[in-house]
Amino acid sequence: MELLDKCLALLKEKGADEGEVSLTHFQNEEMELKAGEISLLRSRDEYHLTLQAIVDKKKASIQINKIDDEAIAEAVTELLRNAENSQADEANEVSGQIQEREFSDFKDNYDPELMYKRLDRFREKAEADYPDLVLEGALLEYQNKFNYYRNTKGVKLSSNYDKYLFYASFFGRRDELTSSMNGTGIALENLEGDLYELASLPSLMREAVEHLDARLIDGKKFSGDILITPDSLSGLLYSILSHLGNSMLIAGTSYFKDKLNEKVLNEKFTLRTEPVSEYLAVKDYYGGDGIINRNDYIFEKGVLNNYLLDLYGSKKTGLERGPSTGSNLVVEAGDKSLPEMIASIDRGIILGRFSGGHPATNGDFSGVAKNSYYIEDGEIKYPIKETMISGNLFELFQNIVGISRERVNFGFNFFPYIHAREIVISSR
């Protein structure tokens, strides 16, 4: 792309030893339903031009959203000044994995009438099926994304793909009773089907209404089992993955430091990153460092197979650059059905949503079990409220006893239910 080549030439001309340029162009069309009314149609056209310069191993980057000559010249001048005033670091360099690749997965076109039809149908069906459900918000967005990457070592990459994003949030309301907020987000390749049936939406809406009758758990505090739903898994997993990224590995505070190829979690647990997956709508073809991502294992049967470092993190730690930096997570399905897993629990909870503080660096966490259910003697007894859980994140994934065959496809993640033991559960 001519614009990027011009930026690179300018970086070199102004004194950069190395440089990289990335241009992302988004075209977004968004329709929003708020408190039952579809009241906003929003069109956005955005550019992100990111430039990085390295001078004597000193690095700086700048991002602007203009692409005219004057704005670029001004940004390059400031960038070079900032790089020269920066700190030298041997790990600063651009990717030398010389490749020219074009990725494309463009499927659809913006159709506001169809978006309205789908959103209206979702509203109509939710209102008809669940009179006690309040549809607090729903957002349907079409996104067409182009990205172009170039660096001074000759790497030339580009990608273009489009997708729809759908978010819905809702809660139950009957007389003066209100239940906890619930909701989900899904990425879609097209608008062929009803939004109503997507991912875990039908069960989440039913549960929001059931939680109007939520109760405190009898017995104030006990150690029990936890059944983590696909919707509540992502927050816990991202906390685990933060230990595989640049910051904690460079700082030396990662739980997984020096544990590559060791069994660190339960052998039932296998997690993959699938940046280019046939069944996920979101694609992550290459990183901001100009290196092409690949599908690979992060944990395979509990063994740590890969860190999720980018190029800088890799150079800084002497470890390999990750297959991705943690995008498109897929947890492999287990061999038990969800009913079998519930039946195997003597006493515990189904964790529908976790509302908690960031887990401590040592993995200790605590928080509120939202949209959750109490299980006793293998049966779901009742929806619960004002219940806290606490434990240790790493021990939780070591104490897994079952993973479900059923999985939910969110379009960017693909998750099953996970059953683990020994969580402290306390109620008011």
Added chain:
Amino acid sequence: MKLDYLRDFRDEFAGYTELRLQENTNIYLRLLNGDLVDNYKKTAGGVSARVYKDGVFGFASSPLIDKGNVREVIKKSGENAVLLAGMERLNKGNLAEEGHEIIKDFSTTRPRASRKEMIEFLQELYDYTVRKYSDIKASTFVLNSLDMEKNLVTSFDTYAYTMVPRTILVMSLVMEKDGIIYDLSDLVGGLGQYEDFFTEPEKIYGQIDTLYKRLREKAEGVYPEAGFKEVILDSKISGILAHEAIGHTVEADFVKSGSVARDYLNKEVGSELVNLVDFAAEYENKPCPVPVYIDDEGTKAEDVVIIKDGILKNYMNNKELALEFGTAPTGNARAYAFSDEPLVRMRNTAFLPGEHTLDEMIASIEDGYYLIETNNGQADATSEFMFGVTFGYEIKNGKLGKAIKETTISGVAFDVLKTVSMVSDEMYWSIGGMCGKKQSIPVSFGGPAIKCKVNIGGK
């Protein structure tokens, strides 16, 4: 001036229109164990227009601000409004149309610092830390600034220019004890630019010393006992209760949806010691950390008294919801980026101080906790909240005991407010809040120390 440029389009509006020209500039520097691992600047500017028609909004934006593109944005937002109004057919009334002219510029008046000076400042903090504290395993110093510059022209003759900067230094230390990692963070800064806060590193050393002392206490501390406990929320964290637990439930969009606060207007929601206000721009005649003199719909922003002497008095709204609720707009409609539409957002939400001293409050508790630092919080339609607590102490027989390790507290806010039995005479404004409600936007919250009862997570 950009505002004058925007004025030229005033006569091209057809019906209710807001036209905004905005630029956000963010500088982010991160020194991790003495290495500068992030050194970037982001600038995002452009123009957006929002048009109201029969109960719906059309919105469009572009980063390109030449006259042709501005006209295209105005035209596209109008087309979007017409298209959606034709499909949804809400046929609502007109929005408030009172014009104001406001100019507020909080740019620094000091000479601007270079990037080199900023990096050297962080390096001096790092050098001080490693020189004095050899048992620190890792340290991070982050300098994060955001300048929000907005120009607004509306079809009802509001002409506004605001430049509101915020600069924050976040300091995090990590320590290892018995093979277990502990960390703790603190921050300094607020309304203003780098030069307004960070001229002398020596002024920050005392805060690093306190951070280290507390981290050490935390590493040697105990797990709190899980259960329903009497606690003191320090003035540093009571504000998060004001924002997360109460504030969100009284945003009028949430009230319209059916938040629990919908049934509570003019009813008792807390003890008579509880007074809660969302300040627009000033507290005791001084600018708040996130001053909003005019909102992004062109409404002159007013303070909103949410709770007075324990009674819920008002909600925060925007023009659309003011129309719906039959009240005046409060000036809470705020947008983060040029390409974002204004949403009902809090500004500077705080409990008002009471009459007790902190020492009197600690002395009044037999068995409980004094909670001082938090790292995040979430709330719910039910007003059930949770905050992560990263530092605090046990209280035993009216005296501070051991420090506690990381935990979380939770409760149903409108129940917790009824347990408030003492309020301190201090006032502390938190400066680093970012509220995530569709768009992430700077907010501030504050208050005195509060004695109440909450659920605490623990072993």
